[in-house]
Amino acid sequence: MNDSYSGKNGKVKVRYVRNSENNTNNDRRKNKHLSAKNRKSSSRRSDRNNERLTDDPWKVVSQRKEPITSHSGISGKSQVDPEQIRRQRLEETRIYGEYACQATFKHRPEAIVRAWFVQSITPHFREALKWMAANRKAYHVVSEEELVKASGTEHHGGVCFLIKKRIGFDAESYLAQSTNIDCVLAIEDIGNPHNLGAIMRSGAHFGVQGIILHDVAAMESGSAVRTAAGGAEYIKSIQSDNFSATLKKFHHAGYTIVTTSSHKDNSNIDIAKAELPEKILLLLGQESNGLTENAWQEDSINLCIGGTGQVESLNVSVAAGIILAKWWQQNKI
Numbered sequence: 001m002n003d004s005y006s007g008k009n010g011k012v013k014v015r016y017v018r019n020s021e022n023n024t025n026n027d028r029r030k031n032k033h034l035s036a037k038n039r040k041s042s043s044r045r046s047d048r049n050n051e052r053l054t055d056d057p058w059k060v061v062s063q064r065k066e067p068i069t070s071h072s073g074i075s076g077k078s079q080v081d082p083e084q085i086r087r088q089r090l091e092e093t094r095i096y097g098e099y100a101c102q103a104t105f106k107h108r109p110e111a112i113v114r115a116w117f118v119q120s121i122t123p124h125f126r127e128a129l130k131w132m133a134a135n136r137k138a139y140h141v142v143s144e145e146e147l148v149k150a151s152g153t154e155h156h157g158g159v160c161f162l163i164k165k166r167i168g169f170d171a172e173s174y175l176a177q178s179t180n181i182d183c184v185l186a187i188e189d190i191g192n193p194h195n196l197g198a199i200m201r202s203g204a205h206f207g208v209q210g211i212i213l214h215d216v217a218a219m220e221s222g223s224a225v226r227t228a229a230g231g232a233e234y235i236k237s238i239q240s241d242n243f244s245a246t247l248k249k250f251h252h253a254g255y256t257i258v259t260t261s262s263h264k265d266n267s268n269i270d271i272a273k274a275e276l277p278e279k280i281l282l283l284l285g286q287e288s289n290g291l292t293e294n295a296w297q298e299d300s301i302n303l304c305i306g307g308t309g310q311v312e313s314l315n316v317s318v319a320a321g322i323i324l325a326k327w328w329q330q331n332k333i
Contacts, residue, residue, distance in 0.1 A: 100226050100230055113161075115161050169236055180278060185208055199320050
C-alpha cells in the first residue's frame with residue numbers, strides 16, 4: 001500500500017508492507033500482468049522484503065545494511081576497557097624540557113612511550129630519534145601550538161615525552177642498599193613543584209641518593225622534572241605514609257637527622273661551624289610554615305644559615321643547596 005502527501009516540496013511517499021502471507025498473494029495477482037523477465041525481478045524483490053518482515057502486519061521496511069561479521073565473530077568498533085585506560089594513565093606521566101628528556105633517554109629509554117618535538121629541537125635528539133624509530137616508539141614533529149596541547153604547558157622547551165613512571169622505594173628497600181657515605185632528603189609536604197625540582201637539581205649535583213616524600217609521584221610531575229634539568233633521574237624516590245616512623249627507621253640505621261632554621265638560638269649551630277656526619281638525613285619543611293612539631297627529633301643537628309636578617313627566611317631549595325654544599329665539601333672532596 002502506498003500513501004501520498006502533497007505539500008510545498010511535492011509528494012512524500014510512505015511505503016508500508018504487510019506480513020509475508022499477504023505479500024505473497026499480492027505478488028501473485030501482480031505477476032499475471034508482468035512479463036517473464038519482470039516476474040523474475042519482482043520475485044527477487046519480494047523475497048528480499050519477506051526476509052526483513054516481522055510478525056507486525058504493518059511496518060516500514062528498513063533499508064539498513066546489516067554489519068559484516070569478521071575477525072572470528074567480532075564486529076563493529078573494538079571495546080576498550082575503561083579500567084585498563086585508567087590504570088595506564090596512572091602508570092604514565094608527561095615530562096618536558098630538553099635536559100629532562102635527554103636525561104630520561106640516557107638512563108631509561110625503555111620508559112619512553114611516545115614523544116613530540118618541534119622541528120628546531122630535533123637536531124639535539126638525533127640519537128633519540130634513531131632509537132625510537134628502531135624500537136617502534138611513536139614520535140611526532142609538530143608545531144608549537146600542537147606541542148602546547150600535548151605537554152599541557154607553554155614552557156615545554158620544544159620537546160615532550162610520555163613515559164612510564166618509576167617505582168618508588170619503601171624505607172626498608174632503600175636502607176638495604178644504602179652506602180656508608182650517604183645523604184637523603186626528607187621533604188615534608190612541599191607544595192611548589194618548582195621548589196621540588198630545584199631541590200632535586202641541587203641534590204643531584206651534591207650526591208643525594210634519595211628523597212622521602214608522602215607522595216613520590218610529585219617527583220615526576222612535568223614542572224618538577226623540567227626544573228630539575230635532568231637531576232631527577234639520579235635520585236631515588238622513597239615513599240613514606242608515616243613521616244615520623246620513616247625518620248626513626250633511618251635514624252636507627254645510622255643516619256643523623258639534620259634540620260635547618262632561619263632563626264638563630266642556643267639550640268642551633270651556625271652552618272659555618274658545623275661538622276656534618278657521613279650519613280645524614282636532611283629534613284626540609286613546608287615553604288611557608290617550616291617543619292611541624294612531629295618532624296623534629298630530639299637528637300637531631302639543628303643548623304642556622306646566618307645572613308643579614310633583612311628577609312624572614314631563605315627559599316627552601318636555596319637552604320637545601322647551601323647545606324648540601326657543606327656536606328659535600330666535608331665528606332666527598
